[in-house]
Amino acid sequence: xxxxxxxxxxxxxxxxxxxxxxxxxxxxxxxxxxxxxxxxxxxxxxxxxxxxxxxxxxxxxxxxxxxxxxxxxxxxxxxxxxxxxxxxxxxxxxxxxxxxxxxxxxxxxxxxxxxxxxxxxxxxxxxxxxxxxxxxxxxxxxxxxxxxxxxxxxxxxxxxxxxxxxxxxxxxxxxxxxxxxxxxxxxxxxxxxxxxxxxxxxxxxxxxxxxxxxxxxxxxxxxxxxxxxxxxxxxxxxxxxxxxxxxxxxxxxxxxxxxxxxxxxxxxxxxxxxxxxxxxxxxxxxxxxxxxxxxxxxxxxxxxxxxxxxxxxxxxxxxxxxxxxxxxxxxxxxxxxxxxxxxxxxxxxxxxxxxxxxxxx
Amino acid sequence: xxxxxxxxxxxxxxxxxxxxxxxxxxxxxxxxxxxxxxxxxxxxxxxxxxxxxxxxxxxxxxxxxxxxxxxxxxxxxxxxxxxxxxxxxxxxxxxxxxxxxxxxxxxxxxxxxxxxxxxxxxxxxxxxxxxxxxxxxxxxxxxxxxxxxxxxxxxxxxxxxxxxxxxxxxxxxxxxxxxxxxxxxxxxxxxxxxxxxxxxxxxxxxxxxxxxxxxxxxxxxxxxxxxxxxxxxxxxxxxxxxxxxxxxxxxxxxxxxxxxxxxxxxxxxxxxxxxxxxxxxx
Numbered sequence: 001x002x003x004x005x006x007x008x009x010x011x012x013x014x015x016x017x018x019x020x021x022x023x024x025x026x027x028x029x030x031x032x033x034x035x036x037x038x039x040x041x042x043x044x045x046x047x048x049x050x051x052x053x054x055x056x057x058x059x060x061x062x063x064x065x066x067x068x069x070x071x072x073x074x075x076x077x078x079x080x081x082x083x084x085x086x087x088x089x090x091x092x093x094x095x096x097x098x099x100x101x102x103x104x105x106x107x108x109x110x111x112x113x114x115x116x117x118x119x120x121x122x123x124x125x126x127x128x129x130x131x132x133x134x135x136x137x138x139x140x141x142x143x144x145x146x147x148x149x150x151x152x153x154x155x156x157x158x159x160x161x162x163x164x165x166x167x168x169x170x171x172x173x174x175x176x177x178x179x180x181x182x183x184x185x186x187x188x189x190x191x192x193x194x195x196x197x198x199x200x201x202x203x204x205x206x207x208x209x210x211x212x213x214x215x216x217x218x219x220x221x222x223x224x225x226x227x228x229x230x231x232x233x234x235x236x237x238x239x240x241x242x243x244x245x246x247x248x249x250x251x252x253x254x255x256x257x258x259x260x261x262x263x264x265x266x267x268x269x270x271x272x273x274x275x276x277x278x279x280x281x282x283x284x285x286x287x288x289x290x291x292x293x294x295x296x297x298x299x300x301x302x303x304x305x306x307x308x309x310x311x312x313x314x315x316x317x318x319x320x321x322x323x324x325x326x327x328x329x330x331x332x333x334x335x336x337x338x339x340x341x342x343x344x345x346x347x348x349x350x351x352x353x354x355x356x357x358x359x360x361x
Numbered sequence: 362x363x364x365x366x367x368x369x370x371x372x373x374x375x376x377x378x379x380x381x382x383x384x385x386x387x388x389x390x391x392x393x394x395x396x397x398x399x400x401x402x403x404x405x406x407x408x409x410x411x412x413x414x415x416x417x418x419x420x421x422x423x424x425x426x427x428x429x430x431x432x433x434x435x436x437x438x439x440x441x442x443x444x445x446x447x448x449x450x451x452x453x454x455x456x457x458x459x460x461x462x463x464x465x466x467x468x469x470x471x472x473x474x475x476x477x478x479x480x481x482x483x484x485x486x487x488x489x490x491x492x493x494x495x496x497x498x499x500x501x502x503x504x505x506x507x508x509x510x511x512x513x514x515x516x517x518x519x520x521x522x523x524x525x526x527x528x529x530x531x532x533x534x535x536x537x538x539x540x541x542x543x544x545x546x547x548x549x550x551x552x553x554x555x556x557x558x559x560x561x562x563x564x565x566x567x568x569x570x571x572x573x574x575x576x577x578x579x580x581x582x583x584x585x586x587x588x589x590x591x592x593x594x595x596x597x598x599x600x601x602x603x604x605x606x607x608x609x610x611x612x613x614x615x616x617x618x619x620x621x622x623x624x625x626x627x628x629x630x631x632x633x634x635x636x637x638x639x640x641x642x643x
Contacts, residue, residue: 048473056477178630181567182622184574184594186581187615190601198605283524287517298578302601313582352531 045347053340058110060332065109068325069102118326123318128326131311136330137212139300139307141223143293146230151285153235158242162250163269174243180236185295189229189302196225206303226303234292241284245277252276279350286342290335380631386624394440403430405437405591415609422613425596426603431610434591435617441592442573442621445507449572450565452511453518458561460515461522462549465530472523479520503586510575514568521564525557532556559633566629570622577618593618 037044084092093099097108112119118128157173164170197205208222209215249255249269254276258268297309304310308327315323402421403409408428409420416423422431464475529535529552538548579585580594588595593614600610 052473052477059477178623178626179619182570182574182619182626183615184577184581184618186578186594187597187618190597190604190611191615194604194608194611280524283520287520295578298582301582 042347046344049340049343053336056336057333060336061110061113061329064325064328064332065106068321113329118329119322121315121320121323123320123323128322131323132308132326132330134212135306135308135311138208138305139293139296139309142226142230142296142299142305142307143289145223145227146234147289147292149227149231150234150238153231154238155242157235158239159246161239162243162246165247173239177236177239177243180233181240183233183236185229185233186298186302188233189226189299192225192229193302206305208305222303222305226299226305229299229302230292230296234288238281238285238288241281242277245281246273248280249273249277275349279346282342282346282349286338290338293334293338294331377631377635379627380635383624383627383629383631386620387628390439390443390621390624393436394443397436397440401433401436403433405429405433415607423607423609425599425610431596431613434596435593435614437591438593438596438614438617439621441503441586441590442576442618445503445510445576446569446572446625448507449510449514449575450569452508453514453568453572454565456512456515457518458522460519462526462553464519464523465526466545466549475519476523479516479523503590506576506579506585510572510579513575514572518561518564518568522557522561525560526553529553529556563629563633566625566632570625573618573622573625 037047090099097105100108116129118132120127121131124131157177161170161173161177165174193205196203203225204222205225206222209218213219250273254272255268258272259265263271294309296307297313299305300307300309301313308331311323312327314320315327406429409430410424410428412424412426412428414420414424414428420430420432422435425431425434460475460479464472464479467475535548535552538552543551576585576592577594577597580592581598583595583598585594586592596614597611600607600614604611
């Protein structure tokens with residue numbers, strides 16, 4: 001191939017046609033799965049990653065089972081008052097199932113999880129899955145709105161901070177992000193409450209309407225400060241990674257080559273820099289999103305929100321095992337799904353990883 | 362060397378300023394932490410004035426709701442934070458780097474198993490692990506907080522190490538080393554570690570800051586070090602209720618915490634600038 005032919009549009013199109021014919025011979029009508037996965041490494045990777053996801057979930061279920069059985073005291077105790085008789089204790093144990101041998105408990109535990117039957121709370125007798133659903137209507141919007149707002153702030157600011165690190169505003173962004181990453185999220189919450197709720201009296205200091213999102217206006221207002229708190233802290237942390245990735249891109253040989261071949265600086269940055277810079281950032285984003293979802297425990301405490309985190313804190317205090325187990329299982333499921341999505345996205349974006357397909361690494 | 366406008370020429374002196382500012386802040390906290398071992402302005406557990414006094418010459422940061430000197434408690438907080446950060450990062454780094462390298466070098470099956478386990482460890486992060494530890498032991502103490510945070514950090518370190526090592530293993534010089542017959546330990550210590558070390562050491566410093574923040578969060582939730590240990594998180598939690606009458610209580614411990622974490626982060630940035638040859642060249 002003539003040097004540089006890949007840089008012209010027609011050369012590129014010809015190359016793509018040739019590649020397409022190589023991968024998809026016109027003769028083959030039906031394809032088997034192994035053939036398909038050989039041609040589409042990304043599909044093979046997805047399937048393999050899916051198996052890992054299911055295996056992870058199984059391991060997580062086992063870890064959860066063991067952890068909860070390690071906790072002291074019989075779960076039946078939660079059902080009993082002080083001075084319960086032997087007969088009452090036995091009845092409670094058979095109701096909870098803790099009189100069964102461990103392997104029987106384990107089999108029914110896994111069976112119930114597979115049917116997504118999370119049982120009923122010892123304390124309120126309410127369905128655990130239903131309660132988790134209710135709590136999710138607070139925790140999920142909180143996490144995802146915070147995450148989106150954080151991305152909207154962090155990506156442009158991070159790139160500016162790196163590209164214009166020699167200007168005063170580039171430096172200022174870096175300094176502010178240093179400050180942001182060093183502040184614990186609950187302190188940001190306390191400061192925002194002090195400023196907006198106590199001094200300016202603009203927004204509520206905490207709480208959530210009893211009727212939830214049916215009372216949309218009040219619910220939305222109640223979310224403003226918590227979402228802002230999450231977004232500010234997360235943006236500061238993501239900004240650092242975006243800035244570092246951009247700096248790596250700026251120092252790279254391929255960017256210098258693109259510039260030498262006549263691309264303008266923004267052109268080179270967008271065409272070659274974005275993809276390369278995004279790869280390490282995405283795996284960080286997955287972790288950030290997961291840890292924010294689980295870090296909601298603290299935010300919900302600061303703003304007294306009835307989310308998943310406050311459900312878990314309460315359940316631990318009350319020894320309400322079905323609730324503890326349910327919250328941990330659903331959180332784990334969500335975190336694993338986020339990791340799965342981040343890995344796939346990373347593969348999809350980085351051709352070096354993508355074309356390696358099912359092989360190592 | 363020809364310079365494109367891609368490369369900013371003003372970075373040379375920046376690194377050393379950052380490094381020294383970081384050293385100064387961290388040094389201050391270490392000095393205060395050591396000082397509290399032999400001397401504090403007042404007895405950290407005893408009443409030394411009225412309740413919720415405003416800052417004065419006698420009590421520079423005022424007093425808390427029980428009349429204890431607030432500055433004394435913040436100073437003790439430095440010691441607690443440094444102990445937690447050092448302990449948790451030591452545990453996290455030792456576990457995490459070993460696991461990450463093993464995963465990157467292991468057979469596909471073992472790598473998958475380790476990666477899945479890491480995902481699960483990350484799925485059970487600091488707060489949840491510590492909450493379970495607290496539920497299991499009925500009492501919260503400093504050691505359980507450090508271990509819980511260390512384990513949580515190790516998963517993050519391992520995941521990062523695994524990704525970094527895999528990226529290095531794709532490089533041509535690794536292929537060259539392999540073809541020339543280098544042993545695996547020689548490749549790990551001679552090529553892989555030196556290449557990932559700058560990124561890792563910067564990450565360790567960030568993890569130190571995260572550990573300090575995580576411990577403060579645990580204490581804020583009432584799951585951290587119990588009362589004679591004046592953790593900054595517990596001070597903030599206690600002050601949140603009285604923020605209207607004594608705002609200093611909700612601000613001063615936060616400033617102490619942020620100054621330590623910023624110090625560590627500046628130190629990390631300074632180190633990165635001086636270690637990493639690709640950045641030094643600029």
